[in-house]
Amino acid sequence: MSHRVHVITAVAGALVLAASASHAGTITYDFSSVPQGTTVTPTTINGATFSSPSDPGAFTFGANGGLYSTLGSSVLSSAGVPATLDITFSAAQTGLSFDFAVGDFFAGTGGDSLTLTTNTGLHATALASIPTGSGDFFPQGSFNLTGAAAFTSVVITANDTNGVGDEPLVVADMTSTPSPVPLPGAALLLLSGLGGAAGVLHRRRATGIAV
16 A cells, blocks of 8 residues: 555656646857857747848857957857847747847947847846946946746847947847746646545555555
8 A cells, every 4th residue: 555655646746847847947048059250140049049130140149259248258249230139939938138238339338228128018128338347348238037928039129328229239148938838737637636646545544444
């Protein structure tokens, strides 16, 4: 009897783990995975397609080259303006984060910004500034979106100090959070049934009822 309880509990536990796995973790988009300096948009990396209304070739994957102190070693940079970056995901996401730079070094200490709009209507802004003591000319910042309504595409635009989207844009170190995928109804019913069966067997064993 004890063996049966343990087996049922183990199976139920496995289904719980499967349910947890359905809530996928963070996805990383490795910009260094494509030939640097030669790969241009549109390009797909790990299920995300990077493109621009100005394609082909509006953005290029390449080395940081030490220009941006807060960005990683590989970046996606626009060839000019308008620098609008579109990202389409193969599955729904609820979060997106990345570092960015705006190519307007005439702004002094910054004041430039980045705007992101999801296909579900969310509009978010992040500010850029020149890191103190960095010696950089380019305003930089970080964007972090969490817990958003599930989206499958975003539009990203760099804006100068007057709010006009006419600045070169650089992004790096991008990750996203997939929307949780619910288990199929049959799996949920099985999980519920096994959990109930384990509970009944445990109670019978505790009261001395044979099974």
